[in-house]
Amino acid sequence: MGTANPHGMGGADPHAGVVPDPHAGHVGAAPAAGAPQGAALVLEGTLEPARTLADKIKPGDVVFLSVKAVDKATKQPTGAALAVDRLEVTSFPMAFSLTTQGAPEGEVAVLARIDRDAEARTREKGDIEGTVIATGAKKGLKLVLDKPVE
Numbered sequence: 001m002g003t004a005n006p007h008g009m010g011g012a013d014p015h016a017g018v019v020p021d022p023h024a025g026h027v028g029a030a031p032a033a034g035a036p037q038g039a040a041l042v043l044e045g046t047l048e049p050a051r052t053l054a055d056k057i058k059p060g061d062v063v064f065l066s067v068k069a070v071d072k073a074t075k076q077p078t079g080a081a082l083a084v085d086r087l088e089v090t091s092f093p094m095a096f097s098l099t100t101q102g103a104p105e106g107e108v109a110v111l112a113r114i115d116r117d118a119e120a121r122t123r124e125k126g127d128i129e130g131t132v133i134a135t136g137a138k139k140g141l142k143l144v145l146d147k148p149v150e
Helices: 051-055
Strands: 038-051 062-070 079-090 094-101 105-115 128-135 138-145
Touching: 038 051, 038 062, 038 079, 038 105, 038 128, 062 094, 079 094, 079 105, 094 105, 105 138
Parallel strands: 038 138
Antiparallel strands: 038 094, 062 079, 062 105, 105 128, 128 138
């Protein structure tokens, strides 16, 4: 008797011999849930603290990254995240790479936040933020953590 198909279907496993995606399950490797479909937008660069805040960031601190559209009128990030990632500080500068689908025309903001409670939904005193604006796919972005949350 043969091995049962884990998908409950008769016959051979349709996934047998398929090499798994090494990025599967890595938050930053795919667009955020609900992101529109379309051409991929890749944003790559480095993350580093402002000199005045470098002593406030330690190895092991959690960094949340996101990509949002920039409102043409206000020039501020707006709407749902188009891509997200969670990193832990090791040393600076830290490399990042975010890929999104269906990126809007025009500018996008890459936002980063050192998050003291490691909870993405909170923004509290002691967190440190930074933003860089890009138009289209970019490499070599420099995102500086320069705004302490008060």
